[in-house]
Structures are given as C-alpha cells and as structure tokens.
Amino acid sequence: MNDQKAAIMCIVEMDEGLLPSHWFKLLKIAEQQSADHWIPYSLEAECNSVAYGFMRNDLYDEQFLVDLKTTLTPVLMDWSLESVDGSYKTKSGHVVTMFSHVDHIN
Numbered sequence: 001m002n003d004q005k006a007a008i009m010c011i012v013e014m015d016e017g018l019l020p021s022h023w024f025k026l027l028k029i030a031e032q033q034s035a036d037h038w039i040p041y042s043l044e045a046e047c048n049s050v051a052y053g054f055m056r057n058d059l060y061d062e063q064f065l066v067d068l069k070t071t072l073t074p075v076l077m078d079w080s081l082e083s084v085d086g087s088y089k090t091k092s093g094h095v096v097t098m099f100s101h102v103d104h105i106n
Contacts, residue, residue: 005033006094007041007068009053011076011101018052025105029097030054043069045076051098059094067092 008030030038038054067090
C-alpha cells in the first residue's frame with residue numbers, strides 16, 4: 001500500500017450543486033497527485049450531502065467502490081467524523097482526500 005491518492009472528493013449540499021470551476025479545480029488537484037487517468041465519481045448518502053470528485057480509473061472495481069462508500073458515507077452522515085486534514089484511508093489502504101466543502105477547494 002502506498003500514500004498515492006485514490007480519489008479526490010468534496011462535500012456538497014444537495015441544494016448547492018457543483019460549478020464547472022469546482023470540477024476543474026478537483027481534476028487539477030487529482031492530476032497533480034499522479035498521471036493516472038481520473039474518472040468522475042459521486043457518492044450520495046441518506047442525508048443532505050453528496051461527495052463529488054474524481055477517482056483513479058485503474059482502481060475502478062466493485063471492491064474499491066465498496067471501500068470508498070464504507071469509508072466516506074459515515075462522514076457524509078455525521079460531519080463530526082470529518083478528519084482535520086481531509087484525508088481518509090480505505091479498508092484496502094488507499095488514501096482519499098475529501099474537502100469538507102466546495103468553498104475549501106483552493
């Protein structure tokens with residue numbers, strides 16, 4: 001396992017949406033992490049929040065999607081579970097960055 005990013009996400013309120021400029025910023029951050037191909041991904045929880053972003057195409061399989069959902073859904077459901085640095089590690093050891101809000105994307 002390594003610390004190479006597997007996904008770059010951000011939390012968005014259902015009624016806010018994501019602007020094209022936010023998608024561009026997320027993709028730029030992802031491409032700085034590695035030269036891998038990145039594909040769009042969204043994760044909805046049973047609440048008012050959605051995680052939007054990109055994941056590495058080479059990791060796209062059922063097990064990684066389950067790991068990603070298992071790791072991030074609790075955070076979407078309860079913001080008190082957010083990590084200080086926005087970094088989360090899946091069960092399989094992949095590192096995921098999830099910004100707490102679209103406004104926090106630099």
